[in-house]
Amino acid sequence: MDFSICQDCLGDETRLTRAHNGAECKICTLPFTVYQFKANSKITRTLICHNCSKQRNICQCCMLDLQWHIPIELRDRILSSVQGSQVATPEAQNEMMKRFIALKNGDKYKVGGAAVTSDAAANADAIEKIRKAVDHAQESAGRPKSTKTSRLDSVSDRDLDISHLIKKLPLKGSLEPATSFFIYNLDPSIPEWAIVDVISELVGTTFWQDPNSTSIAINHMARCGGLRFKSMELAEKFRLALQSFQTPAPKMTKGKLQVQNSKLHVVAWPQFHRAALGTDNAECLKLAQYLDKHVQKDLSSSEVSKSIPKAPKVSKSSKTSVSKKAKKSRRIVDIEL
Ligand SMILES: [Zn+2]
Numbered sequence: 001m002d003f004s005i006c007q008d009c010l011g012d013e014t015r016l017t018r019a020h021n022g023a024e025c026k027i028c029t030l031p032f033t034v035y036q037f038k039a040n041s042k043i044t045r046t047l048i049c050h051n052c053s054k055q056r057n058i059c060q061c062c063m064l065d066l067q068w069h070i071p072i073e074l075r076d077r078i079l080s081s082v083q084g085s086q087v088a089t090p091e092a093q094n095e096m097m098k099r100f101i102a103l104k105n106g107d108k109y110k111v112g113g114a115a116v117t118s119d120a121a122a123n124a125d126a127i128e129k130i131r132k133a134v135d136h137a138q139e140s141a142g143r144p145k146s147t148k149t150s151r152l153d154s155v156s157d158r159d160l161d162i163s164h165l166i167k168k169l170p171l172k173g174s175l176e177p178a179t180s181f182f183i184y185n186l187d188p189s190i191p192e193w194a195i196v197d198v199i200s201e202l203v204g205t206t207f208w209q210d211p212n213s214t215s216i217a218i219n220h221m222a223r224c225g226g227l228r229f230k231s232m233e234l235a236e237k238f239r240l241a242l243q244s245f246q247t248p249a250p251k252m253t254k255g256k257l258q259v260q261n262s263k264l265h266v267v268a269w270p271q272f273h274r275a276a277l278g279t280d281n282a283e284c285l286k287l288a289q290y291l292d293k294h295v296q297k298d299l300s301s302s303e304v305s306k307s308i309p310k311a312p313k314v315s316k317s318s319k320t321s322v323s324k325k326a327k328k329s330r331r332i333v334d335i336e337l
């Protein structure tokens, strides 16, 4: 087998078609053998070459870590945090560097956290460290030990002040015209390239980014990010192509950007400021929790405003004859609230 495709992408499919030198690898830009297959009733194809996938230990289709199934940026951050040393997967910025790295054999040469997740023993060791870190955080928060490793969020359950970040984020903002935007409600399994692709499709060009400044900053751990368009015209195209929804009290219009199976929330962010997305891991996790609550508030209130039936009017004289319908709608309201 000369491809690495995760089970989520491949499903039960066993029939793959192969096109020799069928496309350019999204990472090293060299032509590579593309595999194409139908899974979950849609056509999926490999986006990066097998060597790049092995160097980073990622799936050739979704580009998530093959072992942990999360974006490599998040994988490396988690590893940095538990190992106490910086783990990062730097991507080559120029053609020569790209070629140079592409020549290295991915079976032996691993970048960033790939060295850990591609090695069974190192991976088990890292998982154990994560479990301990989570247990430690839960103990200090007065909670019983967990047996699962998935509650990484609890790491942030400490007294950490993130008001300096919140201040800089446009959480009270709406989807008004601007050249930069704040996005949140980001599923951490969505890679940055998928967001870039969706935006390029919406605005009809891949050249919406300004090569001289940061155009997209995604912080998977904080589950949010920022976008900046190189012109107001492109930004307006983007803004108008979004679905929008209203939050009552205060009434605000916010945008929804559909990427894969999730909907990112979008508001204008004229003061786009990368550092406001959080820098160290604890800060990012705390911000993610804060934003989650914010999203729940947005959604629950907008749902209530749409679906809340008028409270059934029951006159005092007919107290005993509350209709079944009224009872039923009252019950629904209770559940929704
Ligand atoms: Zn490649």
Ligand SMILES: [Zn+2]
Pocket: 005, 006, 007, 008, 009, 010, 059, 060, 061, 062, 063, 064
């Ligand atoms: Zn995959």
